[in-house]
Amino acid sequence: MANWKEIDKKAKEWIEEAGERIRESFSTKLSIQTKSNPNDLVTNMDKDTEQFFIKKIKETYPEHRILGEEGFGHKVESTEGIIWIIDPIDGTMNFVHQQRNFAISIGIYEEGIGKIGLIYDVVHNELYHAIKGEGAYMNEIRLPKLEKVSVKEAIIAINATWLVENRGIDYKKLTPLVHDSRGIRSYGTAAIELAYVACGRLDAYITMRLAPWDFAAGLVLLEEVGGTATTIKGDKINIIEKNSFLIAKEGLHEEILAGYLQK
Ligand code: 2AM
Ligand code: CA
Secondary structure (H helix, E strand, O other): OOOHHHHHHHHHHHHHHHHHHHHHHOOOOOOEEEOOOOOOEEEHHHHHHHHHHHHHHHHHOOOOEEEEOOOOOOOOOOOOOEEEEEEEEEOHHHHHHHOOOOEEEEEEEEOOEEEEEEEEEOOOOEEEEEEOOOOEEEOOEEOOOOOOOOHHHOEEEEOHHHHOOOOOOOHHHOHHHHHHOOEEEOOOOHHHHHHHHHHOOOOEEEEEEEOHHHHHHHHHHHHHOOOEEEOOOOOOOOOOOOEEEEEEOOOHHHHHHHHHHOO
């Protein structure tokens, strides 16, 4: 049986060390490359940070598998065993252009069940963390269960990409939601947007495309505070595939799904 307390302790030590390395990198020159398109950025720090975690995990837990955004881990095609799902820098564009609004995201799953979620907002020094069944925290502060809210009082995170013609959704479905909600926000980092729903700074987050490393940690946090996450069609999330997402407080999730997305 895995010792989750010990795994959690190690993961927290490593995430803090990785955060310190990223903060130190601000005074050095970044090497920036592009991946799938000219706006899909990756830096030496994304790669170094992923390799840092992989080395630590392989040394300490050789039987665990690793699914990392930069591809230095394993090719993961099943949810068997223990899997670390890692985004070394979520929000790379923000990291490069703003040196803020990015995070390290680590979700640890066993047989497809989220056991540990860690999202570290390096610049604000905010570590969002949860062990399944033991509540979610921001640093030392326990996050309360989410309270119900209606669309008209809700702040909803949606990237502007999905509010114009796009391949993920008929954007006209979202127009009434933009009008009816209290406000729309976009931070450019899915991990932080998920952490913000978990801690109540946002009431919902809607996106057409997230990869496992973007959402794995956030889903563990969200479950601990009673938030709901499905695809925009209301289907269950497949944790090793890309998914669309409707993430929201209880009640609000149903209101957005039935009242807007399924219309
Ligand atoms: P990244 O910075 O780790 O690439 C930006 O709106 C958010 O979406 C970020 O969390 C970003 O993660 C993620 N993202 C960007 N391009 C993506 C893609 N093609 N598939 C899934 N997630 C993506
Ligand atoms: Ca990334």
